[in-house]
Amino acid sequence: MRPTEITDILNRPISQELLARDLTRLAYIAKDGTPRSIPIAFTWNGAEIILCTSKNAPKLPALRNNPMVALTIDTEVHPPKILLIRGRAELDVVDGIPDEYLQMNGSYQMTPEQRVEWEAEVRSLYDGMVRIVVTPTWAKLIDFETTLPTAVEELIRQRAERQHA
Incomplete structure (x- = not known):
């Protein structure tokens, strides 16, 4: 997929809505060779998903071994809106708490007092973290109005061909 195609998809209003959500599902291949899909907080900086x-997370050795990942960001309503992204994870070990971590956890319902307590707890627990930086190499938006899953598009095309035969 060309970078301009990816940018076009990610800049669509529905994609931007989805990229502003709290959670994505990160899919990767674990060290034992089996797939994993985990919910994880994220932030979008306009070019990368962070x-x-x-630093001791089990996913890190797996991502070092095979950095190819897939992300799903979706809604819980019908019809769902789904943003599918593939890319390569780059691991960036940092001292302290990354700004992105504090940003991505800022949208949960917390009072200002709870936020202060939460941030103090985070700072006392972690001496550093790992930023997993994913630059999209492929993207697809499915909104069930203007875009459909590829298999459904194929079925619709086949039905139309049968009806016109």
């Missing part, structure tokens, strides 16, 4: 995790 995820943050502890």
Whole structure:
């Protein structure tokens, strides 16, 4: 997929809505060779998806071994809106708490007092974190109005061909 195609998809209003959500599902291949899909907080900086995790997270050795990942960001309503992204995870070990981690956890319902307590707890727990930086290499938006899953598009095309035969 060409970078301009990816940018066009990610800049659509529905994609921007989805990229502003709190959680994505990160899919990767674990060290034992089996797939994993985990919910994880994220933030979008306009070019990359940033995820943050502890330096001892089990996903890190797996991502070092095979950095190819897939992300799903979706809604819980019918019809769902779904943004599918593939890319390569780059791991960036940082001292302290990355700004993105504090931003991505800022939308949960917390009073200002709870926020202060939460941030103090985070700072006392982590001496550093790993930023998982994913630059999209492929993207697809499915909104069930203007875009459909590829298999459904194929079925619709086949039905139309049968009806016109």
